[in-house]
Amino acid sequence: MGYLDGFKVTFRKLFEERLTRDYTKDRGGKRVKPVRLHGRHVLNRYEDGMEKCIGCELCAGVCPARCIYVRGADNPPDDPVSPGERYGYIYEINYLRCIHCDLCVEACPTEAITESKLFEFSFTNRQDAIYTKAELVVGDDGRPRRLPWEDWSDLEAVESNTSAWMRATSPSGNAAYEGRTAWSGELGFGVRAPELGQTAEGERTPGEEESAAIFEHPHVPHGPVAGDDEAHGAKP
Amino acid sequence: MLAQFYDPLLGGHVDGGVVAIVLGKTLVAFGLLLVSVILMIWFERKVLGDLQNRVGPNKAGPFGLLQTVADGMKLILKEDLIPDKADRRAFVLAPYLSAIPAFVTFAIVPIGGGFDGEHDGTVEMFGHTTFLQLADPPIGVLLMLAMSSIAVYGVLLAGWSSGSKYPLLGAVRGSAQMISYEAALGLSVVTVVLMTGSLSTHEIVLQQSGDGYGGIVPGWNLITTGFVPFVIFYLAATAELNRPPFDLVEAEQELVGGYSTEYSSFRFALFYLAEFMSSITMSAIIVTLFLGGPAGPTLVGPAWLWGIVWFSLKLFVFLFALVWVRATLPRFRYDQLMNIGWRVLIPLALGWLLLLATINIARDEGWNLVAVVAGGFVVLVAGWSALAAAVNVAQRRRETEEELVT
Numbered sequence: 001m002g003y004l005d006g007f008k009v010t011f012r013k014l015f016e017e018r019l020t021r022d023y024t025k026d027r028g029g030k031r032v033k034p035v036r037l038h039g040r041h042v043l044n045r046y047e048d049g050m051e052k053c054i055g056c057e058l059c060a061g062v063c064p065a066r067c068i069y070v071r072g073a074d075n076p077p078d079d080p081v082s083p084g085e086r087y088g089y090i091y092e093i094n095y096l097r098c099i100h101c102d103l104c105v106e107a108c109p110t111e112a113i114t115e116s117k118l119f120e121f122s123f124t125n126r127q128d129a130i131y132t133k134a135e136l137v138v139g140d141d142g143r144p145r146r147l148p149w150e151d152w153s154d155l156e157a158v159e160s161n162t163s164a165w166m167r168a169t170s171p172s173g174n175a176a177y178e179g180r181t182a183w184s185g186e187l188g189f190g191v192r193a194p195e196l197g198q199t200a201e202g203e204r205t206p207g208e209e210e211s212a213a214i215f216e217h218p219h220v221p222h223g224p225v226a227g228d229d230e231a232h233g234a235k236p
Numbered sequence: 237m238l239a240q241f242y243d244p245l246l247g248g249h250v251d252g253g254v255v256a257i258v259l260g261k262t263l264v265a266f267g268l269l270l271v272s273v274i275l276m277i278w279f280e281r282k283v284l285g286d287l288q289n290r291v292g293p294n295k296a297g298p299f300g301l302l303q304t305v306a307d308g309m310k311l312i313l314k315e316d317l318i319p320d321k322a323d324r325r326a327f328v329l330a331p332y333l334s335a336i337p338a339f340v341t342f343a344i345v346p347i348g349g350g351f352d353g354e355h356d357g358t359v360e361m362f363g364h365t366t367f368l369q370l371a372d373p374p375i376g377v378l379l380m381l382a383m384s385s386i387a388v389y390g391v392l393l394a395g396w397s398s399g400s401k402y403p404l405l406g407a408v409r410g411s412a413q414m415i416s417y418e419a420a421l422g423l424s425v426v427t428v429v430l431m432t433g434s435l436s437t438h439e440i441v442l443q444q445s446g447d448g449y450g451g452i453v454p455g456w457n458l459i460t461t462g463f464v465p466f467v468i469f470y471l472a473a474t475a476e477l478n479r480p481p482f483d484l485v486e487a488e489q490e491l492v493g494g495y496s497t498e499y500s501s502f503r504f505a506l507f508y509l510a511e512f513m514s515s516i517t518m519s520a521i522i523v524t525l526f527l528g529g530p531a532g533p534t535l536v537g538p539a540w541l542w543g544i545v546w547f548s549l550k551l552f553v554f555l556f557a558l559v560w561v562r563a564t565l566p567r568f569r570y571d572q573l574m575n576i577g578w579r580v581l582i583p584l585a586l587g588w589l590l591l592l593a594t595i596n597i598a599r600d601e602g603w604n605l606v607a608v609v610a611g612g613f614v615v616l617v618a619g620w621s622a623l624a625a626a627v628n629v630a631q632r633r634r635e636t637e638e639e640l641v642t
Contacts, residue, residue: 006564006565007560007564009564010287010288010560010563010564011287011560013286013287013288013289014286014287016289018289018290018291019289019290020285020289020290020291022291022294
């Protein structure tokens with residue numbers, strides 16, 4: 001019966017449990033995503049509404065898919081966009097090319113670009129696939145903008161935090177982290193506390209303690225924008 | 237003699253009521269086939285998913301039932317392209333040549349009626365006696381063969397008129413394959429006609445109804461023709477339908493989409509429709525010819541309803557078998573296809589036909605049946621060995637010639 005054994009194999013599959021699973025949305029909401037899920041990017045801001053991006057183009061340089069296009073410009077002295085000397089004047093990501101490798105996030109010296117966990121977005125034309133600064137920068141509440149072609153239907157699963165990433169640079173140029181590769185946990189928007197390092201949780205070197213203190217009680221150098229204090233609060 | 241097989245509806249005076257019934261039957265048959273195609277596509281995708289441990293369509297409607305409707309709407313709304321190099325008239329005509337034969341063939345299939353041995357398959361409809369089948373021409377089986385030949389034109393014209401190489405290759409393959417298997421198909425049908433003595437599908441079903449052998453084994457042609465023609469017909473029909481494992485016409489890995497590569501929108505939908513419609517029609521024909529169609533016992537209620545039930549059940553078995561085969565077997569190589577067709581199926585069908593004819597004559601003349609059957613088998617085996625030897629010799633000669641050339 002060698003020729004007919006195949007029929008037995010396929011017939012048996014009728015009664016086996018399916019390996020393919022239903023789309024999670026159909027089964028009581030989406031699952032909570034893994035901490036390091038790489039979704040659509042966001043460009044972050046400080047609590048005072050300043051953009052973090054300094055237009056250094058490191059993300060564009062490191063991008064293996066060449067999907068990022070950045071042009072920096074000098075900050076206008078009377079109305080600075082970012083706290084530094086320069087800011088990202090044009091910032092575009094082409095999602096027809098992006099492979100969500102997160103290298104841009106690792107390269108960013110100011111944590112300006114991170115990824116959200118949103119991956120359900122589709123476009124009907126190529127222009128929509130190119131996200132410009134207007135779409136990438138977080139809103140005044142420090143949350144990603146919800147664009148009409150993106151599925152933000154289950155906020156708990158998608159929107160809560162950014163995705164965790166591995167730092168290649170020291171956070172915000174803090175000297176205590178120079179040359180160290182370390183994790184950053186899931187954090188909110190705005191200034192994030194530096195990571196605990198790859199040692200056991202809670203064990204901080206004196207240098208880390210010092211910088212953590214700075215981040216946990218952020219000194220706001222540019223003065224708060226009126227009425228923004230509550231809305232922009234970083235996660236404690 | 238032939239006249240008694242005609243639909244009694246058309247035997248007497250033809251008035252407005254008769255015309256209305258015929259029109260009604262046409263509409264019902266058309267609608268039934270279209271609805272069953274929609275369900276068949278869903279069924280195929282769902283069962284194929286099950287057989288491959290997947291889920292299959294499950295988004296559109298309950299259990300994905302509306303998936304076909306959604307696909308159809310999508311296809312119709314798409315841009316209708318005719319390539320520059322296409323022969324426009326043939327290009328437009330081809331899909332209809334594929335779809336219409338499937339419809340026409342379905343017209344001769346008896347889909348119900350009391351065939352439990354006591355009834356003769358007629359039903360009373362508004363005071364008229366008629367069959368539960370659209371038409372019962374006295375040449376029914378020939379019509380089926382003719383229609384399946386016309387379906388070849390659909391494939392051939394589609395490939396040729398596209399003005400593109402892959403469709404052309406697909407069409408050449410397809411026409412060669414369909415014509416090759418047509419022979420085996422026809423020969424296995426002849427055995428049925430030989431045993432039944434009629435070309436009318438109604439009469440063929442009627443002959444298969446009744447108690448059969450001792451009331452347990454049904455008197456289906458499957459058994460009276462000795463099983464082999466059924467297997468041949470099934471294989472040849474699968475090849476005629478261009479269904480896996482004989483789907484070389486649209487072998488995606490080799491020919492993109494085969495003969496329908498250049499088709500889009502509604503014309504592609506027609507091809508798609510035709511493919512599944514032919515699957516249903518061919519299964520219905522198999523059921524009619526070999527498994528007694530609507531023949532079966534009446535348990536409770538009206539006999540004609542049980543005819544429909546038995547027919548649907550048998551049809552369902554074959555539709556499932558088609559999907560099952562598709563899920564299981566990989567595609568044949570082209571030379572294997574031709575080998576099976578010409579060296580196995582056609583000689584076997586021809587030999588079996590001769591054997592059955594001999595047995596029939598022996599029964600009529602009162603010869604010793606055992607001796608005739610034994611002698612027939614000996615002749616068959618001898619003929620088969622002669623054929624195998626001839627094929628062997630030819631192959632060896634070809635190989636030595638190749639050696640000489642190189």
